[in-house]
Amino acid sequence: MTATDVQSQLAGAPAPADAHYKLPDVAGYPDVPFEEKARLFEEITNDLRFSDYLYGCYECGICVAVCPSARFYDFSPRRIAQAAAREDVELIYQQMQEDIWECSQCFSCLRCPRGNNPGGIITIMREVAVNNGLASAKEALAGYSRIIYKIMSTGTQVSPDMLQPDAFPDWGPETGDVSANLDLWRRALPPETMHTTTTGWAVADSTLIELYLIWLHTGALDMISDVDASLHAILTELMEERLEDEGIEI
């Protein structure tokens, strides 16, 4: 579906009266107006990558056969590709609320014989879910905010000091050993950039400033304002203060 198609639907052009669309009583979320669901769908199809990711669907199920998440959850990349190809606005909304966060983003489904990228469609659907503060995004990101804080503010996502035994009790006693000896073991690493404990490696200050400018100028930082308002406020203040210190105005 092109953006124009969605727009013409929204503008009141005759809607296709097809029974293969899921009805709201089947797809759920009847309290959310169709127009709102269509607006979100339009946001998905407007992403510049969408046309590279979907060419229609044979419904062959090859993507399901290779999908790790389909083995352990009630989840199917075929259903997602199919719903997107049929422009089933109701079903896509249901999937944004119930399915997309199960995906492992492994991209095994690129085996699709049609040349689709179901995992990529899911990436876009997730972005739209975050951008619009959908309940599923809030739930998926609950407990995740310190990671977002880390990556956006320090430029490395995984830091040695995250290895705490209470955070990773299932990783065995070695996690406790790392945590207990962290400073010493980091100083024993021969690469000079890796003596850090709060970041993966030592990132230069000037590099961080450039990263902040990227988050601010691309709107990436503002994407989290609906899903996690307090994290958004903390990061905005931190970045703006830092840039102000450097004499940079946004």
Add this chain to the structure above:
Amino acid sequence: MTLTAGPDGRSSIPIESLKRKKDHFERGEDRRSLEDPRAELLELEDKGELVVQKIDHEALTLPTKYGRPKRIQKAHLWHHKSCGQCGHIPGYSTSIFWVMRQLGYDYHDPRDQTSCTAWNYYASATSNSAAQAAVAVRNFAAARETGYFPLIHCGTSYGHYKEVREELIRHPELRAEVRRIMGKLGKELVLPEEIVHYSEWFHAMRGEIAAKQVRDFTGIKVTVHPACHYYKLVEGDAIYDPDIYGGQRTAVVTGLAQALGADVRTYSTWFDCCGFGFRHILVQRDFTRSFATLRKIEVMKEEADPDVVLTHDTGCVTTLDKSQFAAKAHDRNVGLAVMSEAQFAALAMGAHPYKVCQLHWHSADYRPLLEKMGIDWEKAWAEFQADLKRLENGEKRYLDWDDVDN
């Protein structure tokens, strides 16, 4: 839109509608048609749209999946580090550096580098294509400023950067946006002539590595987990070799292990991912543990009985290594050493298992493997402890390369 049900009150097969829907799809170039992204980059450079960092030192040529030759620069490399490796598996990065030093090739380990941020992106989607492209291009521009050519440590960074390159090639509006942002940073839109993963460098150099082998790996049984983001994302760039698996699977890791004389064994779930899941490993680990155990470790053990599983990505090493502890409590058939092929190659070349390979950061028991390699791990641990004492008593603040090479 009015939605109506079919005659049965629920559904009917809407043939006409489906036909109409198909009219919307224009079959454009699919991803495989980008046979030579390098040529497309050079064309865009000619038009003044971007800057391509060229390979300017001796390079080896390797075959890719659909036959395009890919050149791998041997020396003068800019190490794009991995946050997961540096943070949680530091022997992984250290081994990459160590092997390069042993072979006598110069490199640059930059502070002017951020994470690709793709782990977070695939986990939380709290970013967008312009931001992801800008992060990638900022790192590439930083590499070009030093004159060193980028070498990517992480499989996900490598896969994601290839995605970014495709998006930039296809979409002029994205190029314009990234140029606008780079302008604010005082940088240009820079991409390297080839996006190269460290495992490709190790594969290319396997002859030189094997020539410096000091430990005999005959009889070491190996299974290989190929990393999804290495060979599934933009698959045309991955290295395939007709002599390895008949060209039906990526050649990296396996080619090196074979060159070192190890006994590489196959297993039926080789195509499965490890179970990392990006968000799952952090906040939904029941899935990760189950998948890693049931679909990978147990299958490998039942079908191939390996001494070690080798892989070439941050997330895969972490997942396969860390997921075994809890499974052991459930009496599952686990207990298999996990490491990167970089650590394996370093061990073959005589690296210290703790000072270089940093195996004390790993969870699955690697000691039986070291014994089979003829390494006295108790003695090695005592040596490492003696070095730590020197740090504790203030004799030195940090261990450096001289300490590990002696």
